[in-house]
């Protein structure tokens with residue numbers, strides 16, 4: 001396959017000027033959106049699956065086709081890996097049998113994360129691999145660092161790893177993390193060296209784009225989320 005994914009085009013030149021206002025708002029105003037029924041049902045199924053696993057949890061948030069979920073499950077056989085994506089189409093693509101310690105869930109993360117926090121789950125690791133960039137300046141609130149659910153992502157704690165082909169996305173997430181959690185994560189270049197964790201990672205890298213990652217260890221802090 002010839003990879004020719006286009007680089008990010010943005011009208012933004014640095015961390016968004018409204019970022020701190022948005023993070024502050026998310027930290028002080030409860031997110032009132034009701035949880036969708038289909039995500040509640042999906043969460044209940046995931047909970048039943050996880051309780052039978054009796055292993056530490058890894059979340060693969062926005063897992064797409066679940067390639068990374070499968071790979072993480074093989075890399076961490078003593079963990080239970082839940083991949084979450086809202087796209088039934090992506091989740092339905094066949095990428096081989098799921099390992100016993102992996103589970104794919106169709107759900108909206110905005111709701112699923114809140115249910116995870118309410119249930120008291122504490123993921124050991126939490127992956128956000130190549131989230132949709134929403135590169136236009138006016139789309140800040142659609143990026144996870146500008147979204148009202150951002151404090152929940154922080155509150156879940158564990159080792160959080162983001163990867164992106166847009167460095168500014170990660171720099172902005174790092175700044176939002178500083179504002180919310182008083183930790184300053186580094187953003188470093190990521191060289192997959194041919195060992196691709198996800199299809200987007202492969203596509204971007206084979207198109208000649210540079211890749212970036214941010215890894216941060218966060219404390220479990222449910223009290224961070226306004227009620």
Ligand SMILES: C[S@@+](CC[C@H](N)C(=O)[O-])C[C@H]1O[C@@H](n2cnc3c(N)ncnc32)[C@H](O)[C@@H]1O
Pocket residue numbers: 061062063064065068084085086087090107108109110129130131132198199200201
């Ligand atoms: C750019 S793709 C990356 C997929 C995969 N992580 C990879 O690297 O190949 C972003 C994924 O995030 C999912 N996504 C975006 N917003 C979501 C949400 N609110 N809830 C669940 N999934 C979401 C999309 O459906 C899509 O599969």
